[in-house]
Amino acid sequence: MGCQSRAAATLPASPSTRERIARAFARSAHSYDQHADLQRAVADQLLALLPPQFAGAHVLDLGCGTGYCTRQLRALLPASVVLALDLAEPMLQRARAIPSVLPLCADAQQLPLQTASIDLLLSSLTIQWCDDLNALFAELQRVLRNDGVALLSTLGPQSLCELRAAWTGIDRRMHSNRFTPLATIEQAASANGFTLNWTRELRTRHYESLRKLAHELKGLGANAVLEQQASTVSPASFRAAEAAFASNREAAGIPVQWEVFYLQLRRQA
Numbered sequence: 001m002g003c004q005s006r007a008a009a010t011l012p013a014s015p016s017t018r019e020r021i022a023r024a025f026a027r028s029a030h031s032y033d034q035h036a037d038l039q040r041a042v043a044d045q046l047l048a049l050l051p052p053q054f055a056g057a058h059v060l061d062l063g064c065g066t067g068y069c070t071r072q073l074r075a076l077l078p079a080s081v082v083l084a085l086d087l088a089e090p091m092l093q094r095a096r097a098i099p100s101v102l103p104l105c106a107d108a109q110q111l112p113l114q115t116a117s118i119d120l121l122l123s124s125l126t127i128q129w130c131d132d133l134n135a136l137f138a139e140l141q142r143v144l145r146n147d148g149v150a151l152l153s154t155l156g157p158q159s160l161c162e163l164r165a166a167w168t169g170i171d172r173r174m175h176s177n178r179f180t181p182l183a184t185i186e187q188a189a190s191a192n193g194f195t196l197n198w199t200r201e202l203r204t205r206h207y208e209s210l211r212k213l214a215h216e217l218k219g220l221g222a223n224a225v226l227e228q229q230a231s232t233v234s235p236a237s238f239r240a241a242e243a244a245f246a247s248n249r250e251a252a253g254i255p256v257q258w259e260v261f262y263l264q265l266r267r268q269a
Contacts (some may be wrong), residue, residue, distance in 0.1 A: 017131050018107060022087045025065075028221030029090035032066055035219040038205060042260055043069050043124040045201075046153045047076070049264060056080055056119025056148070062108055063087070063126025067095035073122065074098055080119075085111070087129075088221075109135040113143045121150040128154045128179055137192035141267060149266055150194075155179045156259030158202065163256065166210060166245035170237050177222070182261055194265040201260050206253030210238075210245040213256060 025032075047069065059077055061070045064084035074082050084095040085104040096103045106112045108123070109130055121140060130136045140150050160176040167175040182198065189196045207213045248254055 018087070021129050025086075025088035025221035026090040028219055029066065029088065029094065031219040032091070032221065033068075035216045036066075036068070038203065038258060039065075039125055039220070040068055041203070042153050043072075045260075046122065046124050046151055046262060047072050049151050049262065050076065050122075051120070051149060054080075054120060058118050059083065059120045059122070060085060060113070060118050060143075061095075062121055062123035063129070064095045065091050065126075067098050067101075069122055069124055070095050070098055070101055074101060083113075083118075109139060111139045111143050115142050116145045118143045119145055119148050121148070122152075123150070124153045125155065127152055128177070133180065133185065133188035134192065137188050137194065137265075140265065141192045141194065144267055146267055149264065152263040152265065154185070154261050154263070156200065156261050157181055158257055158259035161257055162245065162248060162254070163210075163213065166241045168244075170240050170244075171233070173233070175241075179259075185261070185263070189263075189265055193268050195268055197264040199262045201262075203258045203260060204255050205258065206250065206255055208253055210242040210254075213245075213254075 054077065056077075057080060059073055059080045060083045061067075061073055062085055064070045064086045067084060070082060070084040073080075081102065082100070083102045083104060084092065084098070085106055085108070086092045086095065087105070087107055089105045092103050092105050095101060104112060108126065109132060121144060127133075127136060144150060157179050159179055163176045167173070182200070186196055186198075207216070246254060
């Protein structure tokens with residue numbers, strides 16, 4: 001589940017934003033894993049950045065979803081206390097089944113944790129769902145110990161560019177979430193006392209049709225911001241967008257880019 005700054009306008013600034021996100025991911029808890037190939041691949045890449053010979057006492061999986069990273073952390077760090085936190089209780093129910101894990105249903109922007117209580121924080125493809133990066137990073141800075149580290153992955157602005165292009169000129173609705181530029185993330189991290197190292201990759205996935213892509217996004221709960229307007233799209237508009245989307249078809253299917261940032265944050269001295 002993940003975060004964007006207000007300046008980037010990733011999510012509408014409304015009191016119901018967090019509730020809509022929680023509801024969308026709650027509804028997708030039963031279908032999430034069958035659509036989460038990209039999410040698992042990104043999580044594996046992020047887990048590879050774990051500090052060697054890490055021996056911290058308390059580890060937090062922030063935005064744990066159904067517990068993929070939580071299970072890996074539990075296996076890799078048997079001596080650590082592993083906490084799993086998610087905004088959507090039905091998602092968290094999956095993580096509750098993992099032995100020796102402490103589940104927390106809470107918001108990443110308001111962590112129910114003591115100051116300086118976490119040695120390692122890992123969060124894969126979650127922070128793009130936060131609507132205030134400064135609030136998020138302030139909380140991460142608060143709960144991490146002085147020598148603590150945060151490992152995050154998030155989606156960049158090039159993600160789903162083919163989807164946005166397919167709808168260009170058809171209507172003025174927002175048909176894809178817009179993701180925060182790296183410069184905005186760097187600014188928020190620095191303003192809240194972090195040094196940031198990062199890497200970037202572009203992943204391409206192929207889809208049979210626009211309808212298949214939309215089905216995957218819904219199954220992941222990734223349509224939280226867009227669901228209110230989806231029912232207002234006319235069949236004719238959708239057919240036009242589907243034709244534009246299919247114009248880029250390759251032998252493997254219709255390509256869609258996903259831009260991924262991997263972030264390593266340390267508290268500044």
